[in-house]
Amino acid sequence: MPSSRPLRADARRNREALLSAARQAFLGGDTDAHVEDIARSAGVAVGTLYRHFETRDALIKEVYRKEVDDLCAAPGDLLNQYAPEEALRRFLLLLVDHAAVGKGMSVALENIMATDSPVFDDARTRMADALSLLLDAGNAAGTVRGDVTGPTLLRALGGICAMRVSEGWLDEARQITSLLLDGLRHKAPRGS
Amino acid sequence: MPSSRPLRADARRNREALLSAARQAFLGGDTDAHVEDIARSAGVAVGTLYRHFETRDALIKEVYRKEVDDLCAAPGDLLNQYAPEEALRRFLLLLVDHAAVGKGMSVALENIMATDSPVFDDARTRMADALSLLLDAGNAAGTVRGDVTGPTLLRALGGICAMRVSEGWLDEARQITSLLLDGLRHKAPRGS
DNA sequence: CACATAAACGGAACCGGACTCACCTTATGG
DNA sequence: CCATAAGGTGAGTCCGGTTCCGTTTATGTG
Numbered sequence: 001m002p003s004s005r006p007l008r009a010d011a012r013r014n015r016e017a018l019l020s021a022a023r024q025a026f027l028g029g030d031t032d033a034h035v036e037d038i039a040r041s042a043g044v045a046v047g048t049l050y051r052h053f054e055t056r057d058a059l060i061k062e063v064y065r066k067e068v069d070d071l072c073a074a075p076g077d078l079l080n081q082y083a084p085e086e087a088l089r090r091f092l093l094l095l096v097d098h099a100a101v102g103k104g105m106s107v108a109l110e111n112i113m114a115t116d117s118p119v120f121d122d123a124r125t126r127m128a129d130a131l132s133l134l135l136d137a138g139n140a141a142g143t144v145r146g147d148v149t150g151p152t153l154l155r156a157l158g159g160i161c162a163m164r165v166s167e168g169w170l171d172e173a174r175q176i177t178s179l180l181l182d183g184l185r186h187k188a189p190r191g192s
Numbered sequence: 193m194p195s196s197r198p199l200r201a202d203a204r205r206n207r208e209a210l211l212s213a214a215r216q217a218f219l220g221g222d223t224d225a226h227v228e229d230i231a232r233s234a235g236v237a238v239g240t241l242y243r244h245f246e247t248r249d250a251l252i253k254e255v256y257r258k259e260v261d262d263l264c265a266a267p268g269d270l271l272n273q274y275a276p277e278e279a280l281r282r283f284l285l286l287l288v289d290h291a292a293v294g295k296g297m298s299v300a301l302e303n304i305m306a307t308d309s310p311v312f313d314d315a316r317t318r319m320a321d322a323l324s325l326l327l328d329a330g331n332a333a334g335t336v337r338g339d340v341t342g343p344t345l346l347r348a349l350g351g352i353c354a355m356r357v358s359e360g361w362l363d364e365a366r367q368i369t370s371l372l373l374d375g376l377r378h379k380a381p382r383g384s
Numbered sequence: 385c386a387c388a389t390a391a392a393c394g395g396a397a398c399c400g401g402a403c404t405c406a407c408c409t410t411a412t413g414g
Numbered sequence: 415c416c417a418t419a420a421g422g423t424g425a426g427t428c429c430g431g432t433t434c435c436g437t438t439t440a441t442g443t444g
Binding site for chain 3: 200201202203226227228237238242247248
């Protein structure tokens with residue numbers, strides 16, 4: 001029962017404005033925008049920001065959590081449109097591209113995947129589930145090995161997305177992704 | 193000409209003490225130790241710290257840079273002792289284990305590999321060279337594909353090492369590494 | 385519509401932590 | 415032993431996140 005009362009009209013407006021302003025700032029690459037600035041560009045004072053979010057960090061997390069929600073929706077759609085292996089491929093690339101939108105987003109993913117914070121438990125679980133869905137489908141179709149779990153792949157991706165900045169990173173991220181995909185495809189002999 | 197003068201005796205002592213104290217703190221997991229504390233546990237005042245290091249960040253970087261130096265020495269040795277592919281495998285795992293020593297070290301690697309900061313250009317280049325050495329040897333021996341470069345692999349590893357914390361991470365890191373290795377081994381058919 | 389009241393807002397003040405600077409201490413070479 | 419410049423010190427500044435309380439406003443009631 002998070003909402004004891006439905007939240008006053010202007011309050012919700014402001015909360016929304018704050019999230020939007022923060023999103024704007026973070027996705028724009030300015031990962032350490034000042035709370036003052038965020039508040040101002042949302043048309044409110046800092047006090048208001050703190051009424052809605054426990055802390056600066058909480059605000060950031062909220063923004064990122066929302067962003068991840070979108071991503072989590074994709075696997076289901078992809079599996080409807082493509083063969084399992086292709087769906088997996090596309091999802092991995094989608095993640096990479098998503099990270100490319102704003103450098104900030106990569107920090108988001110990194111945090112979500114590398115942090116222990118319970119705040120992300122839900123997001124992480126859902127993302128891992130999404131991956132498991134793809135992996136299982138691929139395994140059932142015989143094109144993907146069965147000894148890799150969703151959570152593990154999730155970590156690998158978190159790692160890849162953590163590589164922020166520098167010119168050619170996007171291409172390299174894609175290449176690494178395909179490398180991972182190659183690894184997933186073959187049931188390689190288990191060296192001693 | 194970095195050193196115009198050989199640096200006074202006590203100065204070098206203090207500089208060393210600071211690096212050591214910082215190393216202690218960071219590798220111990222306290223990635224955001226206060227400068228005050230670092231200085232104190234090195235037996236000097238903050239002013240002294242700032243005499244030796246432009247900024248807190250500079251100190252951290254210096255510690256990490258040194259740590260990476262060690263790692264860079266390994267590939268040569270490994271190639272002397274093992275077959276190329278095995279040497280590559282061992283080096284990758286060495287990286288992972290090194291990251292395991294202290295959680296702080298993973299942050300180190302991440303920073304070094306993901307940052308553009310010219311400070312790390314040298315470290316990054318040398319690490320990439322080390323990997324190229326291993327890849328080339330493996331390729332010459334016919335056991336490793338030839339279309340992956342040192343820098344690319346370096347990024348992938350930086351990513352993996354960026355996954356800090358949470359119980360099973362070490363095992364997962366190892367698994368992901370072997371996944372990567374599988375991808376490197378086979379010259380997989382290039383999908384459309 | 386006027387009023388009561390609880391919810392929201394504003395923004396000056398606070399506080400913790402990185403960084404500076406004017407002054408003191410000490411190594412070093414003559 | 416002195417001169418002097420390198421080195422050290424730590425109180426003070428600055429900056430940015432967070433708090434707090436007086437003021438404003440949405441909302442529902444008579």
